Amino acid sequence: MTNDYGKRARLASVFSGTVLVLALQSPEISARTLGLVADNTESSVTIFDADTDTVLGSVPIPPGTIGDVLITLDQRWGFVTNFKNEIFVIDLAASPPRLAEGTNPIRISNLGEDLAISPDGKFLVVSDGNAVQPISVVDIGSRTEIHTLSVGSDTNSVDVCRDGSVLVTSSTGAVRRLTIDSAGALKDTGETLSLDGEPNNVFCAPNSASGLVVTTLSGSMTSFTVPDLKRVDTRALSGNFGISGLVASDGDRVFVRSSYDGFVDVFSYDATAASLHESPQRSIPVSVTFGFYGIDQIALHPSKPKLYVPEFFANALNVYDANSGELLTSITDPNIVEPTGVTIAMPADGDNDDDENDDNGTSDSSDGQYRR
Numbered sequence: 001m002t003n004d005y006g007k008r009a010r011l012a013s014v015f016s017g018t019v020l021v022l023a024l025q026s027p028e029i030s031a032r033t034l035g036l037v038a039d040n041t042e043s044s045v046t047i048f049d050a051d052t053d054t055v056l057g058s059v060p061i062p063p064g065t066i067g068d069v070l071i072t073l074d075q076r077w078g079f080v081t082n083f084k085n086e087i088f089v090i091d092l093a094a095s096p097p098r099l100a101e102g103t104n105p106i107r108i109s110n111l112g113e114d115l116a117i118s119p120d121g122k123f124l125v126v127s128d129g130n131a132v133q134p135i136s137v138v139d140i141g142s143r144t145e146i147h148t149l150s151v152g153s154d155t156n157s158v159d160v161c162r163d164g165s166v167l168v169t170s171s172t173g174a175v176r177r178l179t180i181d182s183a184g185a186l187k188d189t190g191e192t193l194s195l196d197g198e199p200n201n202v203f204c205a206p207n208s209a210s211g212l213v214v215t216t217l218s219g220s221m222t223s224f225t226v227p228d229l230k231r232v233d234t235r236a237l238s239g240n241f242g243i244s245g246l247v248a249s250d251g252d253r254v255f256v257r258s259s260y261d262g263f264v265d266v267f268s269y270d271a272t273a274a275s276l277h278e279s280p281q282r283s284i285p286v287s288v289t290f291g292f293y294g295i296d297q298i299a300l301h302p303s304k305p306k307l308y309v310p311e312f313f314a315n316a317l318n319v320y321d322a323n324s325g326e327l328l329t330s331i332t333d334p335n336i337v338e339p340t341g342v343t344i345a346m347p348a349d350g351d352n353d354d355d356e357n358d359d360n361g362t363s364d365s366s367d368g369q370y371r372r
Contacts, residue, residue, distance in 0.1 A: 032049050032050075032051050032052075033049070033050040033051050033075075033301065033302060033303070033344060033345055034047060034048070034049065034050065034056075034071055034075050034078075034092055034344075034345045035047070035048045035049075035050040035071075035299065035308065035342065035343065035344045035345065036048075036069040036070075036071060036078050036080070036090070036341075036342065036343050037069070037308075037310055037317045037331075037336060037339050037340075037341070037342045038061075038066040038067060038068070038069050038080055038339065038340045038341040038342070039066060039335055039336055039337055039338055039339050039340065040065060040066050040290075040337075040338040040340055041337040041338035042058075042060075042334070042335045042336075042337050042338075043060060043061050043062065043063045043064070043066055043082075044058045044059060044060050044061055044066065044335045045058065045059050045061060045066070045069060045078065045080050045090060046058045046317075046331075046333050046335050046336055047059070047078070047090070047092065047096075047097045048317070048331055050301050050304075050306070050308070050344050050345075051301075051304070053306075053319055053328075053329050053331050054331075055331065055333045056096060056097060057096030057097045057098075058333065058335040059090050059097055059098060059099055061080055061082055061088050062082060062084070062086075062088075063082075064082030064083045064084045064086075065081075065082060065083040065113070065292065065340075066080060066081075066082055066340060066341075067080070067081045067082065067083060067112075067113050067114075067292060067295045067340055067341050068080070068081050068113060068114050068115040068294065068295045068296060068340075068341040069115070069341045069342065069343045070115040070116070070117055070124070070343050071092070071343055071344075071345040071346075072117070072121060072140065073117075073121040073345075073346065073347070074121075075092055075345045076091075076092060076093055077089055077090065077091070077092060077100065077140070078090035078092050078097070079115060079124060080341070081112040081113055081114070081115060081126065082105075082112065083111045083112055083113055083129075084111065084112070085107055085108055085109070085110065085111055085112055086105035086106065086107060086108070086112060087105055087106040087108060087112060087115075087124065087126065087138065088104060088105045088106075089102075089103075089104045089105070089106065089143065102143065103143040103144070104143070106138055106143045106144070106145065107145065108126055108136040108138065108145050109133065109134050109136050109145060109148045110126065110127065110128035110131070110133035110134060110135070110136055111128045111129065111131060111133065112126055112128065112136075113126075113127060113128055113129045113156075113292065113293055113294050113295065114126065114127045114156070114157050114158050114201075114293065114294025114295060114296075115158075116158045116159050116160040116166075117160060118160055118164075118180055118184070119160065119161075119162045119163075119164060120182070121140070122139065122140055122141065122184065123137050123138060123139060123140060123146075123180065123184040124136075124137070124138040124140060125137055125138075125158050125160055125166060125180065125186075126138065126158070127155040127156065127157060127158040127168060127294055128154065128155065128156070129154070129156050129292070129293040129294070130154045130156055130171045130293065131154055132150075132152075132153060132154050133150075133154070133155075134148035134149055134150040135148065135149050135150075135151070135155050135158065135166075135168065135178075135186060136148055137149075137180070137184045137185070137186060139184060146184050147184050147185050147186060149178065149186040149187075149188065151168065151170075151176060151178075151188060153170040153171075153172055153174070154170050154171050154172070155168040155169065155170060155176075156169055156170060156171050156199070156200070156293035156294055157169045157199065157200065157201045157202050157293055157294030158202070158294065159202050159203045159204050159211070160180060160204070161204035161205075161208040161211070161226060162204070162206065162207075162208045163208035163226075163227075164179050164180050164181070165177055165178070165179060165204070165208060165211075165226055165227060166178035166179060166180050166186060167202045167203075167204060167211050167213075167226075168202070169199035169200075169201070169202045169213060169294075170199070171198050171199070171293070173194060173195045173196070173197065173198060173199065174192050174193065174194055174195065174199075175192065175193040175195065175199065175202055175211070175213050175224070175229060176188065176189075176191065176192050177189045177191040177192075177226065177227060177229055189227070191227065191228060191229045192229060193213075193222075193224050193229040193230075193231060195213065195215060195222060196215070196218060196220075196234075197215035197216060197217060197218030197219075197220060198215055198216045198217065198218070199213045199214065199215050199216075200214050200215060200216045200242050200243060200244070200291060200293055200294070201213070201214050201242070201243065201244040201245065201293070201294055201295075201296070202214075203244075203245055203246055203247065204226070204247070205226075205247045205251050205269075205271035205274075206247060206248075206249050206250075206251055206271065207251055207271050207272060208226055209225065209226060209271060209272045209274070210223060210224060210225050210226055210232070210271055210272070210273075210274035211223070211224055211226050211229075211274075212224070212245060212247070212254060212256075212274075214237070214242030214243065214244065214245055214256055214258075215242050216241055216242060216291065217240075217241060218242075219236060219237045219239065219240035219241055219242055219258060219260070220234050220235060220236055220237060220242065221234070221235050221237060221242060221245065221254070221256050221267075221276070222234045222235075223269070223274040223275070223276050224274055225274050230274075232273070232274040232275060232276075233274070233275060233276040235267065235276050235278070235279075237256060237258040237263070237265055238258060238261070238263040238265050238280065238283045239257075239258025239259050239260045239261045239262055239263040239265075240258060240259075240260040240261070241258050241259040241260040241291060242256065242257075242258050243257045243258055243259055243289065243291050243297055244256070244257050244294075244295065244296045244297045244298060245257065245298070246296070246298060246299070246300060247269060247271060248300065248322075249300075249302070251269065251270070251271030251272070252268065252269055252270075252271070253266055253267065253268060253269055253281070254266070254267045254269045254276065255298055255300065255307060255322075257286070257289075257297055257298045257309070259288045259289055259291055260288070261285075261288070262285060262286045262287050262288040262289070263283045263284060263285060263286060264283070264284040264286055264298060264307065264309060264320075265280040265282075265283050265284075266280055266281045266282045266283070266284070266322075266325075267279075267280050267281065268281055282324075282325050284307075284309075284320055284325040286309050286311055286318070287311040287312055287313040287314055288312065288313070289310065289311065289312045289340075290312065290338075290340065292340060292341075295340055295341045296341055296342065296343065297309070297310055297340065297341065297342060298342065299342045299343055299344045300322060300344065301322075301344055302344065302345070302346050302347055303347075305321055305322040305323045306319050306320070306321070306322060306328065307319070307320040307321070307322040308320075308342050308344060309342075310336075310339030310340060310341075310342050311339065312338055312339065314330065315332065315336060315337050315338075315339075316330040316331060316332045316336060316339070317330070317331040317332075317336060317339055317342060318330050318331075319331065
């Protein structure tokens with residue numbers, strides 16, 4: 001990538017038609033929780049079983065910035081961006097997993113960095129980094145771009161809430177709320193939130209009543225209400241450079257990753273009121289990583305208290321206890337060298353059977369040092 005695309009601008013410190021065709025889904029796939037982790041050095045995506053934390057295989061992706069990853073609700077398909085106007089499709093039902101047959105890659109109208117999925121699981125919503133390019137909507141069933149929307153600025157991260165709100169950020173310091181309809185069309189509501197710093201990632205609460213945005217050099221996280229984008233709380237992060245975050249599925253905790261020293265902060269949260277506790281419950285030390293716009297670099301298991309963190313200097317996907325912060329295990333593989341985006345498959349609404357000790361999370365799917 002060249003600087004013309006705003007590639008790696010600075011070093012910080014180191015879902016066919018997805019009509020959920022479950023009859024076509026193999027029992028082996030549906031019985032387990034799949035995860036994906038992308039890797040820049042190896043230009044690949046490694047597929048793993050998040051229940052046992054074992055590697056199932058790796059799929060090579062043509063070189064680029066191998067970035068954000070996402071799994072469809074039925075765990076049939078995986079997707080990955082590579083910052084070359086392309087989205088690659090991974091067949092997760094194949095053994096071992098491989099690039100899907102048919103249209104692959106899917107061509108889009110922006111370079112392609114951050115991925116999100118519509119609540120019905122039919123569409124991908126894709127944003128670029130800091131170039132002024134349109135947001136792209138892809139029909140998963142036909143594997144075609146069906147809609148684009150330009151908002152007059154860059155859109156460096158995106159997330160889609162369960163109510164159809166589409167939250168996007170701009171490096172100029174703003175969060176916007178769009179909507180997506182049943183045909184995959186985006187509409188700008190005109191609602192905006194101005195920030196004091198440059199946003200790096202935005203994410204929704206599970207109840208769609210609020211959202212959060214993390215900023216880069218200002219090292220902070222701001223909560224806001226949805227749909228009106230009213231600022232509620234701003235909190236400083238332990239690592240000073242905000243990368244990505246997510247809200248646990250019960251809405252009571254926020255996990256946010258920062259670089260500059262490397263931490264995952266865990267804040268108590270009221271997802272309805274968008275209220276953050278004044279200080280973290282816990283700060284988990286992790287390695288520094290590359291700060292790509294929008295790419296989700298932490299994930300939670302949907303039914304077990306496990307937090308997944310790609311760690312560049314550990315050459316591993318480390319798994320922490322989401323409650324205590326203890327390192328549980330490291331997922332290693334020759335294709336996990338410079339891990340970037342990570343995602344764990346999430347169940348469709350109502351499909352999550354939790355026990356009283358489970359800690360649920362939402363993840364794209366939904367970023368340190370190299371910036372685009």
